[in-house]
Amino acid sequence: MRSSYLFTSESVSEGHPDKVADQISDAIVDLFLSKDPEARVACETLVTTQRIVIGGEIRCKGTYDEAQFPDTHGWAPGTRDEIEQAVRHVVQRIGYEQEGFHWQTASFENHLHGQSAHIAQGVDASGNKDEGAGDQGIMFGYATDETPDYLPATLYYSHKILERLSADRHSGKAPFLEPDAKSQVTLRYENGVPVAATAIVVSTQHAKGYDQGDKEAELKSYVKSVVADVLPANLLSDATVYHINPTGAFEIGGPDGDAGLTGRKIIVDTYGGAAPHGGGAFSGKDPTKVDRSAAYAARYLAKNIVAAGLAKRCTIQLSYAIGVPQPLSLYVDTHGTGTVADDQLEAAIGKIGKLGGLTPRGIRTHLGLNKPIYGPTAAYGHFGRKAEGDLFPWEKTDLVSELKDALAA
Known part of the structure; x- marks a missing residue:
């Protein structure tokens, strides 16, 4: 070094066009999780001059079913109005009341539709099969003792x-x-x-x-x-x-000066370029998507390792395959600052049963991710925030004693 x-x-x-899009997408996630904790959401947003467009896939009990609600194109009566209200509320809260982008007068298009059955069959639990990851991919977590919030x-x-x-x-x-x-x-x-x-x-x-x-x-x-x-x-x-x-x-x-899209500020959302990034954005995704939940788990583990005094810096990588519950790999790198070997930390993480083997459901259960908690994450970073109530549970340092016990065992 x-x-x-x-x-x-x-x-x-929060007024940057890409962040406007992120906040709208996460407002949709929160809306559907408030109706159904097992809702599946993948919502992308485009904002530009006086225009807001959302699209993607959802599955949520009682809100979208083409067979049940054929006269409303699959939507339960009133749901589309709720979605538009949630979107406009985000823009109003940010403070856009300008000629080129106004929360009341911007045009709005909703292109959300039902989730693909082929994706659902790989992710859903059935019989003896545990719930699988919502997609393949690699996720990184990082922590450093440079600041009080480990950023x-x-x-x-x-x-x-x-x-x-x-x-x-x-x-x-x-x-x-x-x-x-x-x-x-x-x-x-x-x-x-x-x-x-x-x-x-x-x-x-x-x-x-x-x-x-x-x-x-x-x-x-x-x-x-x-x-x-x-x-x-x-x-x-x-x-x-x-x-x-x-x-x-x-x-x-x-959005009047530059178009905004969900997921274009992934380095701002994470570690400012100080750590690797797996490439997957967070906003607009429910927590079955490991792009989000496993990245939160990796941050949680890295932060607890540094908070425990086991390293001054720590990077953790997890990887998954779609439809497969268990992670394919766990990698720890303390960049030469660790007080114990990195492979010992990997073994210690594997001994902490409350993490559920770092399966998607294990992560969600331990961190309590099936709740409408994502709106506040969509501006000023997903990490380095104060864990309060249900918000930012991955920022807690409640694994310190378990890590030390696992290393001593």
């Missing part, structure tokens, strides 16, 4: 800057801000520890005129004050370079 290097991560706000510092601070801008926009403290924004943080590392912020980039959509004169100066001063509040003082200095709205005017933003 190099002793001195620069590393960069970015984040995007890479570059991503952690990128998220925090935008979360603060969002809070100030919604509260009215910064009325010149509009929903769309991006951030980027570059840190210099010495011996694996962040020691200085060399560059900060923030691009935020703004009210008319805030790209000129005193108003531009006000916006840039405000952003710098947020950065100073969010980042530790020892990381900032006169040598830190700021790029705030470097292109100039940013009045046209969100």
Whole structure:
């Protein structure tokens, strides 16, 4: 590992067009899980100027059945209205009331339909067959002790800057801000520890005129004050370079400025480029899809290993085949920071019975994933969040003692 290097991560706000799409897709997941904990959902969203389009596959008791509801094209009466209301509520909550994208007046198309029977037969439990994975694929989890939330510092601070801008926009403290924004943080590392912020980039959509004169100066001063509040003082200095709205005017933003699609911010959603990614997005998928649930389980395991003091950094990979319950592989890499061998950690994970062998149902049961808990995940990262109530259960560090006991056995 190099002793001195620069590393960069970015984040995007809840008003970024791709994040608008993610939040809509997860609102649909939550809607159907609230009706049926065993619902199957795969929802993709497109947003562009004054237009919202959703499509994909669903299976949910009492809501979609072409034989039962032929006069409503398979939908239970009122369900399509509920879907549209959920979608528009997301856009309203984000704050889009602009000519080019407005929660009330944007056109809406719903192309959701029933789940493929061929997919269902591979995933459903039957007879002596346990429920299989919803697809093949590889999933990664990662944790580092760089920050209190066990996230890479570059991503952690990128998220925090935008979360603060969002809070100030919604509260009215910064009325010149509009929903769309991006951030980027570059840190210099010495011996694996962040020691200085060399560059900060923030691009935020703004009210008319805030790209000129005193108003531009006000916006840039405000952003710098947020950065100073969010980042530790020892990381900032006169040598830190700021790029705030470097292109100039940013009045046209969100879906009016750029089309958004579900699943296009997978690095923002995870570890900011500090760890591998299996390629599968999370939002819009129910937890039988291991793209989502197994990635959460891998993060859960990696975080508990670091929280237990068994390593300073940890990467975990899981792999699955569609229709097969058990993972095909488990890989642990502590990057030379472990206090025990990596293969010992792999063996210890296998001894923790409450994980159900890391099968899709075992993961969902232990973490309680069959609930409408996904809306809050769809902006500012799926990891490094506070586990509260049913939300973000994969961020708990309740496996620390079990890991230590398994290693001692």
